[in-house]
Amino acid sequence: MNTNFTSQARDIFIVGLRNAHAMENQALSIMKPQASRIESYPQVLERLQRHIAETEGQIRRLDSILQGMGESPSALKDTTQSFMGAMAAMGHSMASDEIIKNSLANFAFENFEIAAYTSLVTLAEAGGLAEAKALLQQSLDEETAMACWLEENLPAVTLQYAGLRAAGVSAKV
Ligand code: MG
Ligand code: FE
Secondary structure: OOOOOOHHHHHHHHHHHHHHHHHHHHHHHHHHHHHHHHOOOHHHHHHHHHHHHHHHHHHHHHHHHHHOOOOOOOOHHHHHHHHHHHHHHHHHHHHOOOHHHHHHHHHHHHHHHHHHHHHHHHHHHHHOHHHHHHHHHHHHHHHHHHHHHHHHHHHHHHHHHHHHOOOOOOOOO
C-alpha cells in the first residue's frame, strides 16, 4: 500500500466499500421484484435480468476486496437497506404507470451507483491498490452501461406504455 494512504483514508475506503455492499443488496431488492412482475416489456426484463447477474458479481467483488483488507461486510446495515428497497418497489407496484416510475427510479439509482464507484476507484487509486481499483472499475463500467441503456430506452418504454394504455390493455408492466 502507498505510504501516502493514511489510516484515515483507509477507513474512508472501508466505509465506502461497506456502503457499496449495502447499496448492491438494495439494488437486488429493487430489481428482483420488478423483474418478477414484468409481462409486457421483454427488452426491459432481459436487461434487468442481465444486470441482476452483474450485481451479484459486483457483490462478490466487494466481498473479495473487503476480505483482502481484513474486513467483512456489515450484515445488519445490509438487512435494513434491503428492506427499504423492497418497500420502495412495492410502492411503485401500486401505481398504474409502474413501468415509467421504475424506469425513472432505476436511472436515478444507477447514477447513484456510478457516483459511489467513482469515489471508490479514486480512493483505490490514491492508495495504490491496483487490484481493488481494477475490480471497482469493472463494476463502474457495468453501472455506466446500465445507466446508458436505461436512458436510451426511456423514450421507447414511454411510448410503449402510452400505446398499451391507448389500446386499453390493462398490463401495467
Ligand atoms: Mg450495482
Ligand atoms: Fe447497477
